[in-house]
Amino acid sequence: MAALDPNLYGFRPARPMPLHQRILNSTPVAIALYMLVIWLILRGSYIGAERMGYNWQWYQIPRYFFVLNDEGFRWGEIPRGLMITLYLSGLSFLLAIGVGLLVALLRLSDLVVGKGVSIVFLELIRNIPLLVLLYLFYYVLGPIFGWSRLTASVLTLGVFHGALVSEILRAGINAVHVGQWEAAKSIGMSTYQTYRYIVLPQSVRIMLPPMTGEFVHLIKSSAIVSVIAVAELTTVGRNIISHTFMSFEIWFTVAAVYMVLTLTLSICVTYLERKYAVDS
Amino acid sequence: MTDRKPVIVARNLDKFFGDFQALKDVSIEVRSGERMVICGPSGSGKSTLLRCFNALESHDAGQLIVDGIELRPDSPDIRQLRQNVGMVFQQFNLFPHLTVLENLMIGPVKVRGMKRAVAEETARKFLERVHIPEQAEKFPAQLSGGQQQRVAIARSLCMEPRVMLFDEPTSALDPEMISEVLEVMVELAQTGMTMVVVTHEMGFARKVADTMVFMDGGEIVESGRPQEVFSAPKTERCRQFLSQILAF
Ligand SMILES: Nc1ncnc2c1ncn2[C@@H]1O[C@H](COP(=O)(O)OP(=O)(O)OP(=O)(O)O)[C@@H](O)[C@H]1O
Ligand SMILES: [Mg+2]
Numbered sequence: 001m002a003a004l005d006p007n008l009y010g011f012r013p014a015r016p017m018p019l020h021q022r023i024l025n026s027t028p029v030a031i032a033l034y035m036l037v038i039w040l041i042l043r044g045s046y047i048g049a050e051r052m053g054y055n056w057q058w059y060q061i062p063r064y065f066f067v068l069n070d071e072g073f074r075w076g077e078i079p080r081g082l083m084i085t086l087y088l089s090g091l092s093f094l095l096a097i098g099v100g101l102l103v104a105l106l107r108l109s110d111l112v113v114g115k116g117v118s119i120v121f122l123e124l125i126r127n128i129p130l131l132v133l134l135y136l137f138y139y140v141l142g143p144i145f146g147w148s149r150l151t152a153s154v155l156t157l158g159v160f161h162g163a164l165v166s167e168i169l170r171a172g173i174n175a176v177h178v179g180q181w182e183a184a185k186s187i188g189m190s191t192y193q194t195y196r197y198i199v200l201p202q203s204v205r206i207m208l209p210p211m212t213g214e215f216v217h218l219i220k221s222s223a224i225v226s227v228i229a230v231a232e233l234t235t236v237g238r239n240i241i242s243h244t245f246m247s248f249e250i251w252f253t254v255a256a257v258y259m260v261l262t263l264t265l266s267i268c269v270t271y272l273e274r275k276y277a278v279d280s
Numbered sequence: 281m282t283d284r285k286p287v288i289v290a291r292n293l294d295k296f297f298g299d300f301q302a303l304k305d306v307s308i309e310v311r312s313g314e315r316m317v318i319c320g321p322s323g324s325g326k327s328t329l330l331r332c333f334n335a336l337e338s339h340d341a342g343q344l345i346v347d348g349i350e351l352r353p354d355s356p357d358i359r360q361l362r363q364n365v366g367m368v369f370q371q372f373n374l375f376p377h378l379t380v381l382e383n384l385m386i387g388p389v390k391v392r393g394m395k396r397a398v399a400e401e402t403a404r405k406f407l408e409r410v411h412i413p414e415q416a417e418k419f420p421a422q423l424s425g426g427q428q429q430r431v432a433i434a435r436s437l438c439m440e441p442r443v444m445l446f447d448e449p450t451s452a453l454d455p456e457m458i459s460e461v462l463e464v465m466v467e468l469a470q471t472g473m474t475m476v477v478v479t480h481e482m483g484f485a486r487k488v489a490d491t492m493v494f495m496d497g498g499e500i501v502e503s504g505r506p507q508e509v510f511s512a513p514k515t516e517r518c519r520q521f522l523s524q525i526l527a528f
Contacts, residue, residue: 182336183373183432187387187439188363197386201377 049248057246061253064240081236082257088150088232089219092157096218099162104169105195118166125163130224133160138228153225161218168210172203205273212269216262223258233257284311286345287443287474288333293342295328295498302328303339304498310443310476315469317485317506318478320495321521326478329495330445333476334365347442363391366436366444370452372428374420380407380431381416384438392439399438406434410464426457430464443474450481480525486510494518 023029049056064076103121106114125133137159138152147155176199184194226234237254241247288310295303302325310316318326331337332344335351335358344351347364355361375383384403388394394402407413410430412423420428429449436444446465450458462484469475469488479485485492485506492506494513502509502518513519 177373179369179371179373180375182367183369183375185336186334186362186365186367187435188359188391189387190359193390197390198375202375205377 045248054248056249057244058249060244060246061249064250064253077236077240078233078253078257081231081233082261084230085219085222085232085234086261088153088157088225088230089215089222091154092161092222093215093218095154095158096161096165096214099159100165100169103162103166104173107166107170108173122163122166125160130156130160130221131227134224134228149225149228149230153222153228153230157218157222157225160221161214164214164217165211168207168214169203171210172207173199175206176202208269208273212266216265219262219265220258284313286311287314287347288476289343289345290329290332291343293329293332293339293344295325295332295337295339302498303332306342306498306500308493308500308503310474312442312474313472314490315475315488316477316491316493317489318476318493318495319480319482319485319521319525320501324495325498326495327447328498330367330447330476330478333443333445334362334367336367359391363387363439364442366439366441368429368432368436368444368446368449370448372420372425372432372452374428374432374435376420378419379416380412380418380420380423383420383431384435387435387439402438403434406437407431409437409467410434411460424457425453426460429453429457429461433461433464433468437468443476444468446475446477446479448478448480450479482510482522482526494521496521 017025046056064078066076066079067074103118106118107122109115128136134153134156137147137156138149141147141155142152173195180198180202181194184198189198222232223234225232226238229235233254237250241250244250286309288308290306290308293303293306294301306325306329308329318329320326328337332339332351333346335346335355338353339351346361349355349357349361351358351361374380375386378386381400381403384406385396385399388399388402389396404413404416407416410433412427412430415423415427415431420431423431429452433444433449449465450461453461458481462481465475465477465484466488475488477484477489489506491503492509493500494502494509494515494517496517501515502513509518510522513522
């Protein structure tokens with residue numbers, strides 16, 4: 001509080017940049033460069049595909065987004081897959097936050113057992129590949145507990161990302177000044193009340209950017225559940241290709257849909273952050 | 281004064297940080313309505329002693345009875361006790377995500393279970409007492425240091441404590457704001473509040489203190505009425521320290 005971060009108010013030491021750097025850093029140049037790179041990639045794959053004798057059928061793609069005919073409007077397979085991806089990711093992220101909070105609090109507690117449990121959990125999750133974890137949950141634990149594909153997927157993603165989320169939470173909680181704890185204790189608050197009313201509300205602001213990153217990460221890793229055929233976006237892509245053989249168009253499209261989704265998310269959160277930053 | 285009930289009784293307190301002994305055999309009594317000022321060089325254990333009084337630190341040996349409750353590391357009554365012992369910190373430690381009014385209300389509402397309307401009324405009353413009723417809706421970062429410290433004092437007062445502890449409440453403030461905080465503290469003293477104040481503001485000590493305590497090296501070296509300590513310090517260490525801070 002006493003030493004406020006000067007960057008909070010957007011003050012930065014003004015350092016004159018050399019002209020060529022200023023030109024390179026300007027937005028139009030950045031966009032132009034970006035477009036150039038994308039164009040080169042697309043062009044390269046197009047030429048490569050031509051050489052292979054690939055038959056491009058981009059005109060087929062729109063009907064996988066929506067169909068509009070005499071019977072009216074109908075969403076296509078890709079938006080429906082996207083909804084499942086969102087549903088799956090949303091549920092998993094909620095679970096990840098729950099697991100992460102539990103692990104972080106155990107880790108920060110004075111309980112030796114709590115610390116031990118959380119460290120074992122973290123090391124376990126960190127050292128098992130996500131795919132193997134999914135197989136464990138679906139093929140081993142799934143039959144034992146009678147879990148569906150979706151449940152096994154949500155549990156896998158929730159537990160895996162819970163480990164990562166717990167580290168973000170721990171850093172966020174530690175970032176709150178120790179004086180806040182002392183002030184809260186000195187008015188008689190319990191540890192729970194201190195977390196609930198004093199520490200966590202302050203941590204949230206610190207944690208928002210890394211949490212967004214983690215959610216984006218989760219959305220992307222949710223594609224892995226296509227190996228157990230949960231009907232999310234990637235599975236939809238595979239299914240379409242299996243009966244149309246348009247692998248180039250479909251994979252480009254699926255990649256673009258993921259990108260639009262995660263970029264939109266990041267932009268929304270940046271906006272939120274700006275709005276929140278005002279009343280500090 | 282000596283006929284009043286003691287609020288804090290410390291007998292032979294020892295406190296260690298690892299091998300380092302921060303408090304050595306400290307015995308002291310604070311009676312109801314008493315105003316005690318503690319001074320001493322940096323590192324002499326003033327903050328540590330104060331923090332023992334509301335169990336932010338636990339002592340390693342000796343006996344400490346605060347408000348009739350004996351403090352032990354495993355005391356179940358520590359939270360109850362802290363509600364009755366207010367503490368004002370050097371760095372204010374206001375809750376930056378809450379408005380001034382919410383800073384004042386959160387203790388009474390969440391800890392004491394007071395109704396919001398009642399808590400708000402109390403909060404506004406105490407903001408009036410520290411002369412900043414008009415800042416109620418602002419956030420701490422929008423206030424000056426002196427205003428923030430007065431909010432911190434009001435926040436403690438809202439819990440209606442039996443004793444108030446101040447740990448160098450003015451040393452993080454710009455000179456022009458020190459007097460506004462001291463003024464509030466003098467007024468508080470006039471209401472009969474029991475106060476233990478760690479400070480080097482000797483003008484304040486002269487004005488309100490009943491007892492002056494000088495600490496050095498984790499020990500209480502000297503204590504007595506301020507006039508006596510100021511005019512005729514018994515020890516060389518205390519004499520030197522006073523001449524240094526009074527030189528300005
Ligand atoms: N948590 C801690 N861990 C280790 N040593 C500590 C801790 N807190 C205080 N000390 C040490 O104990 C001694 C007394 O500290 P204390 O903060 O009580 O001094 P003080 O009289 O308040 O000094 P100041 O005027 O600088 O505030 C110091 O030497 C300090 O380094
Ligand atoms: Mg101190």
